[in-house]
Amino acid sequence: MDGAETDRTGASTDRTGADWPPTTLLGRLGPADRDLLLALGTRVRYPAGRVLIREGDRTDSVLLLLGGLVKVTARADDGRDALLAVRVRGDIVGEFAAVDGGPRSATVTACGPVLTRRVRRDDFVACVRDRHRIALALQQTVVAKLRAATVHRTTFTGCDAATRVARVLHHLAMTYGDRTGAGAEIRWPITQPELATLAGASEPSVQKALRRFRTMGFVTPGYRSIRVDDLARLHAVAYAEP
The missing domain is CATH 2.60.120.10 (Jelly Rolls)
Structure with missing residues:
Protein backbone atom coordinates (compact mmCIF):
# COMPACT_ATOMS: atom_id res chain seq x y z
CA MET A 1 0.00 0.00 0.00
CA THR A 155 -27.67 -2.29 -24.88
CA PHE A 156 -24.81 -2.09 -27.37
CA THR A 157 -26.04 -4.88 -29.63
CA GLY A 158 -26.59 -3.55 -33.14
CA CYS A 159 -25.39 0.00 -32.40
CA ASP A 160 -22.74 1.82 -34.38
CA ALA A 161 -19.62 3.08 -32.63
CA ALA A 162 -20.79 6.70 -32.28
CA THR A 163 -24.03 5.60 -30.65
CA ARG A 164 -22.15 3.36 -28.21
CA VAL A 165 -19.82 6.22 -27.28
CA ALA A 166 -22.82 8.51 -26.76
CA ARG A 167 -24.51 5.95 -24.50
CA VAL A 168 -21.37 5.47 -22.43
CA LEU A 169 -20.92 9.23 -22.01
CA HIS A 170 -24.56 9.70 -21.06
CA HIS A 171 -24.38 6.92 -18.47
CA LEU A 172 -21.15 8.25 -16.96
CA ALA A 173 -22.46 11.82 -16.86
CA MET A 174 -25.78 10.86 -15.29
CA THR A 175 -24.27 8.44 -12.77
CA TYR A 176 -20.97 10.05 -11.82
CA GLY A 177 -20.95 13.54 -13.30
CA ASP A 178 -21.24 16.84 -11.45
CA ARG A 179 -24.49 18.39 -12.66
CA THR A 180 -24.33 21.99 -13.89
CA GLY A 181 -27.57 23.33 -15.36
CA ALA A 182 -28.46 21.40 -18.50
CA GLY A 183 -25.19 19.52 -18.49
CA ALA A 184 -22.71 17.66 -16.32
CA GLU A 185 -18.96 17.29 -16.04
CA ILE A 186 -17.10 14.01 -15.66
CA ARG A 187 -14.24 15.33 -13.55
CA TRP A 188 -12.33 12.12 -12.96
CA PRO A 189 -9.67 11.12 -15.49
CA ILE A 190 -10.94 8.81 -18.22
CA THR A 191 -8.64 8.12 -21.13
CA GLN A 192 -9.72 7.56 -24.70
CA PRO A 193 -8.49 3.93 -24.59
CA GLU A 194 -10.66 3.37 -21.49
CA LEU A 195 -13.62 5.02 -23.21
CA ALA A 196 -12.99 2.80 -26.21
CA THR A 197 -13.11 -0.37 -24.11
CA LEU A 198 -16.33 0.73 -22.40
CA ALA A 199 -17.93 1.48 -25.76
CA GLY A 200 -16.54 -1.60 -27.50
CA ALA A 201 -15.02 0.65 -30.16
CA SER A 202 -11.61 1.43 -31.57
CA GLU A 203 -9.73 4.51 -30.39
CA PRO A 204 -10.02 6.19 -33.85
CA SER A 205 -13.80 5.65 -33.70
CA VAL A 206 -13.93 7.25 -30.24
CA GLN A 207 -11.87 10.20 -31.44
CA LYS A 208 -14.14 10.64 -34.45
CA ALA A 209 -17.28 10.49 -32.28
CA LEU A 210 -15.90 13.02 -29.77
CA ARG A 211 -15.00 15.41 -32.61
CA ARG A 212 -18.51 15.05 -34.01
CA PHE A 213 -20.15 15.67 -30.62
CA ARG A 214 -17.93 18.70 -30.03
CA THR A 215 -18.85 20.10 -33.45
CA MET A 216 -22.53 19.55 -32.63
CA GLY A 217 -21.96 21.57 -29.46
CA PHE A 218 -23.04 19.23 -26.67
CA VAL A 219 -19.78 17.58 -25.55
CA THR A 220 -16.47 19.27 -24.72
CA PRO A 221 -13.52 16.92 -24.15
CA GLY A 222 -10.87 18.36 -21.83
CA TYR A 223 -7.65 17.36 -20.16
CA ARG A 224 -8.50 14.40 -17.91
CA SER A 225 -12.19 15.35 -17.95
CA ILE A 226 -15.20 15.52 -20.26
CA ARG A 227 -17.96 18.13 -20.06
CA VAL A 228 -21.41 17.32 -21.39
CA ASP A 229 -22.91 20.70 -22.20
CA ASP A 230 -26.39 19.41 -23.02
CA LEU A 231 -27.51 16.09 -21.55
CA ALA A 232 -30.82 16.16 -23.45
CA ARG A 233 -29.10 16.43 -26.83
CA LEU A 234 -26.61 13.71 -25.90
CA HIS A 235 -29.51 11.46 -24.86
CA ALA A 236 -31.24 12.14 -28.17
CA VAL A 237 -28.16 11.00 -30.08
CA ALA A 238 -27.57 8.00 -27.81
CA TYR A 239 -31.11 6.67 -27.90
CA ALA A 240 -32.54 7.94 -31.17
CA GLU A 241 -35.08 5.69 -32.84
CA PRO A 242 -33.53 3.75 -35.75
Whole structure:
Protein backbone atom coordinates (compact mmCIF):
# COMPACT_ATOMS: atom_id res chain seq x y z
CA MET A 1 0.00 0.00 0.00
CA ASP A 2 2.69 2.45 -0.99
CA GLY A 3 1.54 6.01 -0.35
CA ALA A 4 -1.56 5.07 1.65
CA GLU A 5 -2.25 6.59 5.07
CA THR A 6 -3.58 4.21 7.71
CA ASP A 7 -5.04 4.79 11.15
CA ARG A 8 -7.28 3.08 13.68
CA THR A 9 -9.97 5.72 13.78
CA GLY A 10 -13.36 4.42 14.94
CA ALA A 11 -16.41 4.15 12.74
CA SER A 12 -18.05 7.25 14.18
CA THR A 13 -15.53 9.46 12.37
CA ASP A 14 -16.39 7.77 9.06
CA ARG A 15 -20.07 8.62 9.12
CA THR A 16 -21.38 11.26 6.76
CA GLY A 17 -25.03 11.04 7.62
CA ALA A 18 -27.77 9.16 5.79
CA ASP A 19 -26.76 10.22 2.28
CA TRP A 20 -25.03 7.05 1.13
CA PRO A 21 -26.08 6.34 -2.47
CA PRO A 22 -29.00 3.89 -2.17
CA THR A 23 -27.64 1.40 -4.73
CA THR A 24 -24.37 0.90 -2.83
CA LEU A 25 -23.72 -1.63 -0.08
CA LEU A 26 -23.69 0.97 2.69
CA GLY A 27 -26.77 2.64 1.22
CA ARG A 28 -28.72 -0.63 1.38
CA LEU A 29 -28.05 -1.09 5.11
CA GLY A 30 -29.91 0.26 8.10
CA PRO A 31 -28.00 2.42 10.62
CA ALA A 32 -27.22 -0.39 13.06
CA ASP A 33 -25.85 -2.80 10.44
CA ARG A 34 -23.97 -0.02 8.68
CA ASP A 35 -22.33 1.11 11.92
CA LEU A 36 -21.37 -2.47 12.73
CA LEU A 37 -19.71 -2.89 9.33
CA LEU A 38 -17.95 0.46 9.60
CA ALA A 39 -16.57 -0.48 13.01
CA LEU A 40 -14.48 -3.21 11.40
CA GLY A 41 -10.98 -2.78 10.06
CA THR A 42 -8.82 0.26 9.57
CA ARG A 43 -9.37 3.58 7.86
CA VAL A 44 -7.01 4.10 4.93
CA ARG A 45 -6.55 7.14 2.70
CA TYR A 46 -5.17 6.81 -0.83
CA PRO A 47 -3.84 9.63 -3.04
CA ALA A 48 -4.95 10.12 -6.63
CA GLY A 49 -3.61 7.49 -8.99
CA ARG A 50 -2.80 4.96 -6.27
CA VAL A 51 -3.61 1.29 -6.96
CA LEU A 52 -5.81 -0.03 -4.16
CA ILE A 53 -6.15 -3.57 -5.52
CA ARG A 54 -4.05 -5.17 -8.23
CA GLU A 55 -5.32 -7.82 -10.64
CA GLY A 56 -3.90 -11.26 -9.92
CA ASP A 57 -2.77 -10.49 -6.36
CA ARG A 58 -3.82 -12.64 -3.44
CA THR A 59 -4.72 -10.38 -0.53
CA ASP A 60 -6.98 -10.88 2.45
CA SER A 61 -9.13 -7.76 2.70
CA VAL A 62 -12.07 -5.87 1.25
CA LEU A 63 -12.36 -2.11 0.92
CA LEU A 64 -15.42 -0.04 1.80
CA LEU A 65 -15.35 3.25 -0.07
CA LEU A 66 -16.12 6.13 2.29
CA GLY A 67 -15.22 9.00 0.01
CA GLY A 68 -13.96 9.58 -3.50
CA LEU A 69 -14.21 7.48 -6.63
CA VAL A 70 -12.25 4.55 -8.10
CA LYS A 71 -12.09 2.88 -11.48
CA VAL A 72 -12.01 -0.88 -11.99
CA THR A 73 -9.89 -2.19 -14.87
CA ALA A 74 -8.73 -5.57 -16.16
CA ARG A 75 -6.08 -6.60 -18.65
CA ALA A 76 -7.59 -7.56 -22.01
CA ASP A 77 -6.22 -10.25 -24.33
CA ASP A 78 -4.56 -7.61 -26.51
CA GLY A 79 -2.67 -6.18 -23.54
CA ARG A 80 -4.82 -3.09 -23.04
CA ASP A 81 -6.40 -2.16 -19.73
CA ALA A 82 -10.17 -2.44 -20.17
CA LEU A 83 -12.28 -0.14 -17.99
CA LEU A 84 -14.96 -2.34 -16.40
CA ALA A 85 -16.70 -0.06 -13.95
CA VAL A 86 -16.56 2.95 -11.69
CA ARG A 87 -17.27 2.70 -7.96
CA VAL A 88 -18.25 5.51 -5.61
CA ARG A 89 -18.63 6.17 -1.88
CA GLY A 90 -20.73 3.51 -0.20
CA ASP A 91 -19.55 0.79 -2.59
CA ILE A 92 -17.44 -2.23 -1.72
CA VAL A 93 -14.51 -3.49 -3.80
CA GLY A 94 -12.62 -6.75 -3.44
CA GLU A 95 -15.63 -8.77 -2.29
CA PHE A 96 -15.31 -11.46 -5.00
CA ALA A 97 -11.88 -12.57 -3.77
CA ALA A 98 -13.10 -12.31 -0.19
CA VAL A 99 -15.94 -14.71 -0.90
CA ASP A 100 -14.10 -17.35 -2.94
CA GLY A 101 -10.52 -16.85 -1.76
CA GLY A 102 -9.25 -16.54 -5.33
CA PRO A 103 -6.88 -13.98 -6.81
CA ARG A 104 -8.04 -10.45 -7.54
CA SER A 105 -10.02 -10.37 -10.78
CA ALA A 106 -9.39 -6.68 -11.53
CA THR A 107 -7.30 -3.65 -10.63
CA VAL A 108 -8.85 -0.82 -8.60
CA THR A 109 -7.27 2.64 -8.92
CA ALA A 110 -8.07 5.89 -7.10
CA CYS A 111 -9.48 8.68 -9.28
CA GLY A 112 -8.55 11.54 -6.98
CA PRO A 113 -8.14 11.22 -3.19
CA VAL A 114 -10.04 8.24 -1.77
CA LEU A 115 -10.99 7.35 1.80
CA THR A 116 -11.64 3.69 2.55
CA ARG A 117 -12.14 1.27 5.37
CA ARG A 118 -9.97 -1.81 4.92
CA VAL A 119 -11.51 -4.91 6.50
CA ARG A 120 -9.72 -8.25 6.86
CA ARG A 121 -11.35 -11.07 4.93
CA ASP A 122 -11.93 -13.20 8.03
CA ASP A 123 -13.66 -10.34 9.86
CA PHE A 124 -15.78 -9.48 6.84
CA VAL A 125 -16.85 -13.09 6.20
CA ALA A 126 -17.73 -13.54 9.89
CA CYS A 127 -19.81 -10.35 9.86
CA VAL A 128 -21.69 -11.45 6.73
CA ARG A 129 -22.26 -14.90 8.21
CA ASP A 130 -23.64 -13.54 11.50
CA ARG A 131 -25.75 -10.64 10.17
CA HIS A 132 -28.32 -11.77 7.63
CA ARG A 133 -29.25 -8.20 6.65
CA ILE A 134 -25.64 -7.46 5.73
CA ALA A 135 -25.49 -10.75 3.81
CA LEU A 136 -28.66 -9.84 1.90
CA ALA A 137 -27.36 -6.35 1.10
CA LEU A 138 -24.11 -7.85 -0.17
CA GLN A 139 -26.01 -10.30 -2.38
CA GLN A 140 -28.13 -7.46 -3.77
CA THR A 141 -25.01 -5.42 -4.48
CA VAL A 142 -23.29 -8.27 -6.33
CA VAL A 143 -26.45 -9.00 -8.36
CA ALA A 144 -26.75 -5.31 -9.26
CA LYS A 145 -23.17 -5.34 -10.58
CA LEU A 146 -23.89 -8.45 -12.67
CA ARG A 147 -27.13 -6.96 -14.01
CA ALA A 148 -25.32 -3.77 -14.97
CA ALA A 149 -22.72 -5.81 -16.87
CA THR A 150 -25.49 -7.66 -18.73
CA VAL A 151 -27.35 -4.46 -19.60
CA HIS A 152 -24.10 -2.94 -20.81
CA ARG A 153 -23.60 -5.82 -23.24
CA THR A 154 -27.17 -6.05 -24.53
CA THR A 155 -27.67 -2.29 -24.88
CA PHE A 156 -24.81 -2.09 -27.37
CA THR A 157 -26.04 -4.88 -29.63
CA GLY A 158 -26.59 -3.55 -33.14
CA CYS A 159 -25.39 0.00 -32.40
CA ASP A 160 -22.74 1.82 -34.38
CA ALA A 161 -19.62 3.08 -32.63
CA ALA A 162 -20.79 6.70 -32.28
CA THR A 163 -24.03 5.60 -30.65
CA ARG A 164 -22.15 3.36 -28.21
CA VAL A 165 -19.82 6.22 -27.28
CA ALA A 166 -22.82 8.51 -26.76
CA ARG A 167 -24.51 5.95 -24.50
CA VAL A 168 -21.37 5.47 -22.43
CA LEU A 169 -20.92 9.23 -22.01
CA HIS A 170 -24.56 9.70 -21.06
CA HIS A 171 -24.38 6.92 -18.47
CA LEU A 172 -21.15 8.25 -16.96
CA ALA A 173 -22.46 11.82 -16.86
CA MET A 174 -25.78 10.86 -15.29
CA THR A 175 -24.27 8.44 -12.77
CA TYR A 176 -20.97 10.05 -11.82
CA GLY A 177 -20.95 13.54 -13.30
CA ASP A 178 -21.24 16.84 -11.45
CA ARG A 179 -24.49 18.39 -12.66
CA THR A 180 -24.33 21.99 -13.89
CA GLY A 181 -27.57 23.33 -15.36
CA ALA A 182 -28.46 21.40 -18.50
CA GLY A 183 -25.19 19.52 -18.49
CA ALA A 184 -22.71 17.66 -16.32
CA GLU A 185 -18.96 17.29 -16.04
CA ILE A 186 -17.10 14.01 -15.66
CA ARG A 187 -14.24 15.33 -13.55
CA TRP A 188 -12.33 12.12 -12.96
CA PRO A 189 -9.67 11.12 -15.49
CA ILE A 190 -10.94 8.81 -18.22
CA THR A 191 -8.64 8.12 -21.13
CA GLN A 192 -9.72 7.56 -24.70
CA PRO A 193 -8.49 3.93 -24.59
CA GLU A 194 -10.66 3.37 -21.49
CA LEU A 195 -13.62 5.02 -23.21
CA ALA A 196 -12.99 2.80 -26.21
CA THR A 197 -13.11 -0.37 -24.11
CA LEU A 198 -16.33 0.73 -22.40
CA ALA A 199 -17.93 1.48 -25.76
CA GLY A 200 -16.54 -1.60 -27.50
CA ALA A 201 -15.02 0.65 -30.16
CA SER A 202 -11.61 1.43 -31.57
CA GLU A 203 -9.73 4.51 -30.39
CA PRO A 204 -10.02 6.19 -33.85
CA SER A 205 -13.80 5.65 -33.70
CA VAL A 206 -13.93 7.25 -30.24
CA GLN A 207 -11.87 10.20 -31.44
CA LYS A 208 -14.14 10.64 -34.45
CA ALA A 209 -17.28 10.49 -32.28
CA LEU A 210 -15.90 13.02 -29.77
CA ARG A 211 -15.00 15.41 -32.61
CA ARG A 212 -18.51 15.05 -34.01
CA PHE A 213 -20.15 15.67 -30.62
CA ARG A 214 -17.93 18.70 -30.03
CA THR A 215 -18.85 20.10 -33.45
CA MET A 216 -22.53 19.55 -32.63
CA GLY A 217 -21.96 21.57 -29.46
CA PHE A 218 -23.04 19.23 -26.67
CA VAL A 219 -19.78 17.58 -25.55
CA THR A 220 -16.47 19.27 -24.72
CA PRO A 221 -13.52 16.92 -24.15
CA GLY A 222 -10.87 18.36 -21.83
CA TYR A 223 -7.65 17.36 -20.16
CA ARG A 224 -8.50 14.40 -17.91
CA SER A 225 -12.19 15.35 -17.95
CA ILE A 226 -15.20 15.52 -20.26
CA ARG A 227 -17.96 18.13 -20.06
CA VAL A 228 -21.41 17.32 -21.39
CA ASP A 229 -22.91 20.70 -22.20
CA ASP A 230 -26.39 19.41 -23.02
CA LEU A 231 -27.51 16.09 -21.55
CA ALA A 232 -30.82 16.16 -23.45
CA ARG A 233 -29.10 16.43 -26.83
CA LEU A 234 -26.61 13.71 -25.90
CA HIS A 235 -29.51 11.46 -24.86
CA ALA A 236 -31.24 12.14 -28.17
CA VAL A 237 -28.16 11.00 -30.08
CA ALA A 238 -27.57 8.00 -27.81
CA TYR A 239 -31.11 6.67 -27.90
CA ALA A 240 -32.54 7.94 -31.17
CA GLU A 241 -35.08 5.69 -32.84
CA PRO A 242 -33.53 3.75 -35.75
